Amino acid sequence: xxxxxxxxxxxxxxxxxxxxxxxxxxxxxxxxxxxxxxxxxxxxxxxxxxxxxxxxxxxxxxxxxxxxxxxxxxxxxxxxxxxxxxxxxxxxxxxxxxxxxxxxxxxxxxxxxxxxxxxxxxxxxxxxxxxxxxxxxxxxxxxxxxxxxxxxxxxxxxxxxxxxxxxxxxxxxxxxxxxxxxxxxxxxxxxxxxxxxxxxxxxxxxxxxxxxxxxxxxxxxxxxxxxxxxxxxxxxxxxxxxxxxxxxxxxxxxxxxxxxxxxxxxxxxxxxxxxxxxxxxxxxxxxxxxxxxxxxxxxxxxxxxxxxxxxxxxxxxxxxxxxxxxxxxxxxxxxxxxxxxxxxxxxxxxxxxxxxxxxxxxxxxxxxxxxxxxxxxxxxxxxxxxxxxxxxxxxxxxxxxxxxxxxxxxxxxxxxxxxxxxxx
Amino acid sequence: xxxxxxxxxxxxxxxxxxxxxxxxxxxxxxxxxxxxxxxxxxxxxxxxxxxxxxxxxxxxxxxxxxxxxxxxxxxxxxxxxxxxxxxxxxxxxxxxxxxxxxxx
Numbered sequence: 001x002x003x004x005x006x007x008x009x010x011x012x013x014x015x016x017x018x019x020x021x022x023x024x025x026x027x028x029x030x031x032x033x034x035x036x037x038x039x040x041x042x043x044x045x046x047x048x049x050x051x052x053x054x055x056x057x058x059x060x061x062x063x064x065x066x067x068x069x070x071x072x073x074x075x076x077x078x079x080x081x082x083x084x085x086x087x088x089x090x091x092x093x094x095x096x097x098x099x100x101x102x103x104x105x106x107x108x109x110x111x112x113x114x115x116x117x118x119x120x121x122x123x124x125x126x127x128x129x130x131x132x133x134x135x136x137x138x139x140x141x142x143x144x145x146x147x148x149x150x151x152x153x154x155x156x157x158x159x160x161x162x163x164x165x166x167x168x169x170x171x172x173x174x175x176x177x178x179x180x181x182x183x184x185x186x187x188x189x190x191x192x193x194x195x196x197x198x199x200x201x202x203x204x205x206x207x208x209x210x211x212x213x214x215x216x217x218x219x220x221x222x223x224x225x226x227x228x229x230x231x232x233x234x235x236x237x238x239x240x241x242x243x244x245x246x247x248x249x250x251x252x253x254x255x256x257x258x259x260x261x262x263x264x265x266x267x268x269x270x271x272x273x274x275x276x277x278x279x280x281x282x283x284x285x286x287x288x289x290x291x292x293x294x295x296x297x298x299x300x301x302x303x304x305x306x307x308x309x310x311x312x313x314x315x316x317x318x319x320x321x322x323x324x325x326x327x328x329x330x331x332x333x334x335x336x337x338x339x340x341x342x343x344x345x346x347x348x349x350x351x352x353x354x355x356x357x358x359x360x361x362x363x364x365x366x367x368x369x370x371x372x373x374x375x376x377x378x379x380x381x382x383x384x385x386x387x388x389x390x391x392x393x394x395x396x397x398x399x400x401x402x403x404x405x406x407x408x409x410x411x412x413x414x415x416x417x418x419x420x421x422x423x424x
Numbered sequence: 425x426x427x428x429x430x431x432x433x434x435x436x437x438x439x440x441x442x443x444x445x446x447x448x449x450x451x452x453x454x455x456x457x458x459x460x461x462x463x464x465x466x467x468x469x470x471x472x473x474x475x476x477x478x479x480x481x482x483x484x485x486x487x488x489x490x491x492x493x494x495x496x497x498x499x500x501x502x503x504x505x506x507x508x509x510x511x512x513x514x515x516x517x518x519x520x521x522x523x524x525x526x527x528x
Binding site for chain 2: 052333334337338341345353355356358360372374376377387388389390391392394395402405408409411413415416417420423
C-alpha cells in the first residue's frame, strides 16, 4: 500500500472531492469515515453516524450487486414472498454527507489509514468501519466446493438469485421425496435460520408434497429456541420432519456432487434436495491486517466495536465476535448504533454514552406463526454482559393466538428494521 | 412534566459540557431511543402492528409496570424483558425523549 501515486490520488479526488487526503489538523473537525458493507450493519452505521456527528464525511462501500435482505428470505424459498419484495434499493443512503461507492474494498493499511478500492484507488480514513458479513466455506466439507453449490444450494451468504434457485429446487422435489437441511457447527450467521427454513419447508411439503420427508443433519447438539422448534415439529410434523443432532450422527461429513448424495459418519442419504449450509467465517476484508488473529472472526471492544488489534478500525455485524449476541440483522444494527455513538462522542470530545445492546430474533414456524428470542446486553471492558432478566424466548405453552401475534410482530420489525437501516 | 423532563435531561447527560458540544453526539436518551426504532419504526413512528412511541405520555408508567412484572409471559413477554434491561433512569430518559416528540 505504499504506491500512492498522483494519478490515483487525482482519480480518487474526482470520485470523492472531499474524501481524500490526511486533512492534518482538521480531522477532528471534519473526520472522514469509510464504511465497508451496505447491509443492515453498514447502512445503520452510516445513517446514525451522519445524524450524530454533523461534520462527518462518510464513504459507504456497497459493492456492485443488487441487495436482498436475508431476513424473511426463507419465505421466498417456499414461494410465500416474492424476491422483489426483499430487494432494497440503497440510493436513498446517499446524502450530502454520505457518498455511496459501488465498488468493493481490496485491502487497507491500518497504520497509514488508507483503504484501497478494487480498482486500485486509495481512500484515506480517520476511522474505518468494516461490516462485510460472512464468507462461506463449502470446500471445508469433503467432496464439496464452490463449484458444487448449485447441487447443494444454501442461499445463506446473500439472498437473491440463490434464493430463487433454492425455491426452484424445492418445487422440483417429487411427492414422496427427501429433503435434507444440514447445519454447520456454530458460530454461523442467523443461528435460528436453519430451523426456521426447515420448519417452513416442512409446512410447504405438508401442503404440496404430503408424502415427502425432511431430515435436519445438525453439527450441533443444542440450538436457539430448540424446545420451541422441537415442540412444533412433534405437533405439526411427527412423521415428516426428523432432527439428528451431533450426538445422533447428525454431523455432515462428506458430499458426493456427482451422485447428489450426502454422508455422515455412519449413514448415507440420497436426497432429492440437500440444502447444505456451509461453515462460515468473517468476510475477507475483516480477516486482513490480522484483524481476526487467524480465528476467522474479529475480536472487538464492545463499548465501541473498535478492533482489539487496530483501534481505528471498527468491526460490526456478523464478522465481529460479540457473544452472547447472535449473528443477526437486529444485533448488527444495534452494534452499528453503539459504534456510531462511540465514534460521534469521540470526535466531539465527549465520553461515549453507556452502551445498551439489544437483539430479538423472530423465527417463522409457518407463514402465519412465529416464535421469538430476545436479550439486552451491556458492553464492558471484559466483554458483553447479558442484563439480568432480559434474555428469554416465547413461552413454550402458548395459544395459537400468541404465535399468530408474533408473526405480526415479526412483520412489523422487518418493515421497521429496513426503514431504519436503509431510509426507505 | 417539564420538571420531570429537566430532571431527566440532567440524568441522561451527566457530564457538564458547553452548548456547542451538546449539539454534537447523542444523549443517552437518544441512544436508548434508537434501540426502540428497530421495531417501532424510525423516529418511533410505529410499524404496524407495533405501535408508535412518539408523543406518548404513558411510556414511563408502562415500562415501569413491565419492569416490575414477575413473569415474562403473554403478548408482552418481549417488552417485559426489554424493560428489565433498563434502569429507572433509562426509563425516565426514554419516556422523556419520546414524550417531547410530536405524535405521528
